[in-house]
Amino acid sequence: MAKSADVRGPVLVVGTGLLGASIGLALRELGVEVGLQDISPAALHLARDLGAGTPAGPDFHPALVVVATPPDVIVPAVVAALRDHPDAVVTDVASVKGSLAGRVGEQVGAAVAQYVGSHPMAGRERSGPAAADSDLFQGRTWVICPHETSSDAAVGAVRALAIAVGALPRVMEAAEHDAAVAAVSHLPQLVASLTAARLRELPAEALALAGQGLRDVTRIAASDPMMWSPILAVNSAAVLPHAEALLASLSDVVNALRTAAAEGMGAPGVMRVFAGAIEEGRQGAARIPGKHGGAARRYAEVMVFVPDKPGELGRLFAEIGQAGINIEDLRMEHAAGAKLGVATLSVLPARAAPLMEHLEELGWRVMVS
């Protein structure tokens, strides 16, 4: 509640899907007046019924407009908001920022001071107002991309909105943002989807051998095509160089596989291509920041075998809780066909031995990774 004073209302939310309705819910919890607009009466009324705000008529005068429409109709919606509410700050939440500000400027025909684009990096595999939650933005990064003529006041208003809903504002240039999400979000989505697509015709016996590696690589392939195809299209210029580089490296590997299949692994150059591909991947993976956006910290991992019986995981939780040891991270893994899971607990290296001792005393089978 302490944050409500920083967001200047009323706030108009245009587009009451997952993001718009979630923003409405979060602001309403802070006591901020929220008006809602959506071309779909069903989505509008559902968002209202959920408590995200009140349908806004022509006499609604917002201090801040948040355009949360699908990406392909963002520009006209921002332009309309600027014309209808010349005194309000206008932002949008599209996941590609690119030429938005330029296209808005062209249509408004003037330097646009009160518009600033932004991108809250929050989402779910489900969409629509029914999936909305006031906690959706908690702990997420909210990127703000000011263009040349964005006013400081506009940037400040969006920053206040981000903080109010629990997000971490981060200012970046639009091109820098788009290049970043192309590499860390759009390319991985593409790779996960194309890899998962290979599983469509696999025999069930082969899929039964799937382990955690395949599950991890393809988890985000469950995403919605109607959400992702516009993102890939709109950010095509930024995704293209990464996809081309991937294509070239995959092509090298395919050639090496072909040579190895025909001439054997002793054929000159074959092992260099394979070892190079795996080694370069190791170098790249090591650059992904760990917790808190810093360099990856090294934790000790304690693996605990959990029989797949009701209550066992609950008992483990209770008994870890009794140990009074801070668990930094954890992961559950089930082998295909196994009546047993493995819980991997990350702890500070100095805490691994006491944790293992505590759990072993209680009869758990543990090992250190």
Added chain:
Amino acid sequence: MAKSADVRGPVLVVGTGLLGASIGLALRELGVEVGLQDISPAALHLARDLGAGTPAGPDFHPALVVVATPPDVIVPAVVAALRDHPDAVVTDVASVKGSLAGRVGEQVGAAVAQYVGSHPMAGRERSGPAAADSDLFQGRTWVICPHETSSDAAVGAVRALAIAVGALPRVMEAAEHDAAVAAVSHLPQLVASLTAARLRELPAEALALAGQGLRDVTRIAASDPMMWSPILAVNSAAVLPHAEALLASLSDVVNALRTAAAEGMGAPGVMRVFAGAIEEGRQGAARIPGKHGGAARRYAEVMVFVPDKPGELGRLFAEIGQAGINIEDLRMEHAAGAKLGVATLSVLPARAAPLMEHLEELGWRVMVS
């Protein structure tokens, strides 16, 4: 201990790396006599010091030989074992089975009844005897690939070994096994490595936007090039068709990205390619079996926000434990830069509401996925 009677010892382990030393440890715990061989005296003595068995001299007469050498020296090691121990069953643990039996048969110059190849699907990111653990095979699948002349007794001996160390034996043809692991293990490894390699030259500011999706896709890219490059080389024929299909689909997407970047997202066919790629991925991902090797079961997911303070995750565990609700699975996620994590708990749909109520009463912020 009940299983020890089923494994006929003594067992000779040839190659005392991660797998060989782990087999030795597991068998010693069951009281089975284990002899060890390794061309590296350092690895041999370390495995002995860890309790994996005793260095085997020429007068060691095993009932079962497990060849756990690196993949490129498996065939001569199996041939030597068959010549030195004509009465013993011989198996190997190489992750590609392919032509092994045929090549062994050629060299031994006879129908080989007492040899049968196998593949325990267990591993870690670390290698060598120092990483060994008697629990390494718990709950893992151990594939057994009999060739035409493998005796039932040989298959039975390897099956007994697998069960004794806690694994689940599964009999498959070698070609079927190699095709399966090419698709569910080797291709995903390649994809993860090539995708992670793209991160090498990314600015740190871009990497700071990395979310759970990128982390999942690239987790296995941390693997060892010296382990993976021989696997790709030896199984090249089985990996090749999958890699070629992936190359073709990636090439289609690159062409669509190029068209979209040049002509805009309205260019004919562009959206069909993007939506098709994501949709096909969704279909493929849906085929990955869930727990217990069956069809993926649907659990309700309850997300709990966990402040990043010492003891909070431990407190959550303790309080979930008190609820007496069976947690089917869980996942921790940390946003980059956030002082907050999200624990996603999977429970049977009927248990989601009581769990949420219990946690909310205790002051946790929760949402249903």
